Amino acid sequence: MNKERYNQIVDEVFKKYEDSHWTPPENPDGPLLSGKLWSLKPMQHSKETFINECKTDKEFSERWDFKIEERELSQQERIILMNKKLGVTDTLPQYYNTDDEMDKNNVPTKLITVTYNNEIIEVYE
Numbered sequence: 001m002n003k004e005r006y007n008q009i010v011d012e013v014f015k016k017y018e019d020s021h022w023t024p025p026e027n028p029d030g031p032l033l034s035g036k037l038w039s040l041k042p043m044q045h046s047k048e049t050f051i052n053e054c055k056t057d058k059e060f061s062e063r064w065d066f067k068i069e070e071r072e073l074s075q076q077e078r079i080i081l082m083n084k085k086l087g088v089t090d091t092l093p094q095y096y097n098t099d100d101e102m103d104k105n106n107v108p109t110k111l112i113t114v115t116y117n118n119e120i121i122e123v124y125e
Contacts, residue, residue, distance in 0.1 A: 013066045067115040
């Protein structure tokens with residue numbers, strides 16, 4: 001669910017970025033006798049570079065009220081996630097705590113936190 005919401009937010013913010021690059025005709029209320037329509041200013045970013053810019057440039061991300069933070073999970077955090085995944089309440093035996101074992105069980109290695117319009121979404125990858 002959080003991954004879906006993350007994608008919705010990214011799409012919404014990027015759409016605002018795209019829309020900010022449209023310039024209205026000089027007289028939008030008058031007839032279009034001159035054939036002038038809305039024009040597109042060149043965009044500096046694809047969706048991928050826009051997301052990366054929001055991750056790395058605080059001023060840029062503040063302009064869009066969109067903050068993305070990524071960090072690697074510690075081994076202890078991964079163990080906790082694996083325990084939840086397996087429904088275990090006690091600590092797992094040591095051989096389950098290896099990175100290889102957690103990788104085999106698709107335990108996430110990264111936490112992405114997105115803040116947008118005072119909403120915080122956490123996504124594990």
